[in-house]
Amino acid sequence: MAEKDMTEKALEAHSDVFADIVNSLIFNGRRQIPESELEQGRERSVYQGGKALREQERDTSKYWRKNQIRIAYIGMENETEAENDMPFRVIGYDGAAYRDQISYEPDENGKRRKTKERYPVITLVLYFGYKKRWNKARTLHEALGRKLDGSLKPYVSDYKINLFEIAWLTDEQVSRFQSDFGIVADYFVQMRKTGTYSGSRTEAGHMREVLQLLSVLTADARFMETMDAAGEGGGLHNMSEVLEKIEQKGREQGIESVNMLNARLIRDGRMKDLERSVADSAYQKQLLNELFPEFISQK
Numbered sequence: 001m002a003e004k005d006m007t008e009k010a011l012e013a014h015s016d017v018f019a020d021i022v023n024s025l026i027f028n029g030r031r032q033i034p035e036s037e038l039e040q041g042r043e044r045s046v047y048q049g050g051k052a053l054r055e056q057e058r059d060t061s062k063y064w065r066k067n068q069i070r071i072a073y074i075g076m077e078n079e080t081e082a083e084n085d086m087p088f089r090v091i092g093y094d095g096a097a098y099r100d101q102i103s104y105e106p107d108e109n110g111k112r113r114k115t116k117e118r119y120p121v122i123t124l125v126l127y128f129g130y131k132k133r134w135n136k137a138r139t140l141h142e143a144l145g146r147k148l149d150g151s152l153k154p155y156v157s158d159y160k161i162n163l164f165e166i167a168w169l170t171d172e173q174v175s176r177f178q179s180d181f182g183i184v185a186d187y188f189v190q191m192r193k194t195g196t197y198s199g200s201r202t203e204a205g206h207m208r209e210v211l212q213l214l215s216v217l218t219a220d221a222r223f224m225e226t227m228d229a230a231g232e233g234g235g236l237h238n239m240s241e242v243l244e245k246i247e248q249k250g251r252e253q254g255i256e257s258v259n260m261l262n263a264r265l266i267r268d269g270r271m272k273d274l275e276r277s278v279a280d281s282a283y284q285k286q287l288l289n290e291l292f293p294e295f296i297s298q299k
Helices: 002-013 015-025 086-100 140-147 171-175 181-194 207-218 222-230 239-267 271-279 281-291 293-297
Strands: 038-040 044-049 052-057 060-066 069-079 104-106 112-114 121-127 162-165
Touching: 002 015, 002 060, 002 069, 002 181, 002 207, 015 038, 015 060, 015 069, 015 121, 015 181, 069 086, 086 121, 086 140, 171 181, 181 207, 207 222, 222 239, 239 271, 239 281, 271 281, 281 293
Parallel strands: 069 121, 121 162
Antiparallel strands: 038 060, 044 052, 060 069, 104 112
């Protein structure tokens, strides 16, 4: 889980990508936050859970600081499935960040005084599901559902999450991204629209991190396998080149699997099955699944 968390955070941890996501989604493409004004946030916080202290950790977060003044604290959470408890989680993250602002420091006389720095906390929930839209709670009231008594409702502050459904962004919204996140967004939009991905010639500045994120979000190991096979100097600069490598490997595996099947059928004297498999691709696939199930599952 730790390795998965690290790879999922790697792309968005780059300040150029983080700033681009915020500028594109919050400021409609206006370059409001330069990457030079971002600094690493405090992603871990502790809370009392039952009888023991527990730790909670954001996916990615950064402080927006300008002229030595913190303007805001911004966090991001990546989700591949809709979750009804998301408002509870966001409240936990945001509450911890606000609580951190209530701290004390010694004054010039050595007496304790409250720190004066105050800034807003913003959490962006990035939803990468493309087969169906987010259909779970977006507010605290929705998350509580029937557990929220009508007579108490006016006194329970409703807390909404800032949800962005990446696969459902418009072409205009995707075009606003100037960093590698645009490649990621384009992938999910294409998958939502057509169920396939045709690649992109846009050059990636952080190719390894793009493929790491796609591997985690799609559970498709071929992205990182392709990068690892190419090596650091493998010459992969865009997603079209990545797809070409994946397709090439698929063709090579296909040839290898057919050769293995033919050799096995000849060895076993199954000449009629060999003749039929050459003419009938469905039967050939059936024999491959029958004789080499482990090999087929790895393709």
